[in-house]
Amino acid sequence: MATIYHNETKIEKDELVAQFLASKQILFKTFALPETLHNLLKQESLSDPEKDEVLLGLEYRFDQLKKEQGYRSRDLVVLHNKVPGIEEMLAKFDKLHYHTDEEVRYIIDGTGIFGFSIARDKFEVHVKQGDFISIPQNTHHWFALDKSRRIKAVRYFKDNSGWTPVYVEEKLAQV
Numbered sequence: 751m752a753t754i755y756h757n758e759t760k761i762e763k764d765e766l767v768a769q770f771l772a773s774k775q776i777l778f779k780t781f782a783l784p785e786t787l788h789n790l791l792k793q794e795s796l797s798d799p800e801k802d803e804v805l806l807g808l809e810y811r812f813d814q815l816k817k818e819q820g821y822r823s824r825d826l827v828v829l830h831n832k833v834p835g836i837e838e839m840l841a842k843f844d845k846l847h848y849h850t851d852e853e854v855r856y857i858i859d860g861t862g863i864f865g866f867s868i869a870r871d872k873f874e875v876h877v878k879q880g881d882f883i884s885i886p887q888n889t890h891h892w893f894a895l896d897k898s899r900r901i902k903a904v905r906y907f908k909d910n911s912g913w914t915p916v917y918v919e920e921k922l923a924q925v
Contacts, residue, residue, distance in 0.1 A: 751780050752881045756873035771875070774868050777884035778875075781811065783858055791859040791879075791902060794830050801826045804858070808904060811856065821854070821906040829860075830900045843893040847915035851908055853885040860901035865892045890918050 754761040754770055761767055764780050771778040783791070787807045790800055805812075805826055815821045829836060846867060857877045864875045864883065867890045876896065877883060885891055895901060907913065 751878040752778065752883075753876045754873055755876070756871075767875075771883075774866065774871075775886050776866075776889070777882075779882045780880045781856065781882055782880060784808075787858070794900065795832065796826075796828050796902075801828070804902075805904070808856070808858070811904075812906070815854075815906055820908055822908055823910060824904055824906045826858075826902065826904055828902050829895060840895060842915060845915075846890055846892050846918045848888045848890050848918060849885075849913050849915060850887055851911075851913060852887050853889075853891075853913065854906040855883050856904040856906070857881045857883075858902045858904060861896050861898050862901045862903075863894050863896050865894075866890065 751764065752767050754767055756770070761770055768778045784807055787804055790796065790804055793800070796804065805824065812821070812824055829839070833839070846865075855877070857879055859879055861876065861878050864877065864885070866873055866875070875883065905913070
């Protein structure tokens with residue numbers, strides 16, 4: 751479901767997206783969402799009990815990731831234009847940065863853009879509902895909402911302290 755923009759190339763087929771990202775050490779998969787969650791996911795915002803209901807509906811995915819990759823916690827982030835302080839929140843992630851732990855997102859509604867600068871190669875990944883992306887620790891990237899200005903994503907963590915962004919100057923990323 752994701753689309754990659756790399757140089758003047760557009761990559762859209764899931765298997766080609768996954769292959770390209772794998773060549774950059776980024777894990778990408780797509781997962782269908784349970785139909786039981788569709789009505790909740792259509793809503794612009796979710797109350798805390800509704801977020802808990804969504805996470806419970808995706809518990810099978812969390813159980814699988816805990817077993818296979820050692821994740822210990824997860825949460826649900828819901829972003830849209832009516833979220834108080836949305837611009838300040840997004841400003842933390844729209845600059846080139848990295849994390850000391852991997853960054854893992856399962857996009858369950860909406861769309862967004864991850865941009866990457868890896869070994870002098872720059873590209874963007876436009877993620878959509880059903881996309882699962884795992885960005886290795888210390889990988890230079892940024893994130894922004896696209897024109898839809900709406901996304902819901904489950905964030906998975908092995909260690910919550912590792913998701914704080916460490917900013918990188920673009921010229922240093924080119925070395």
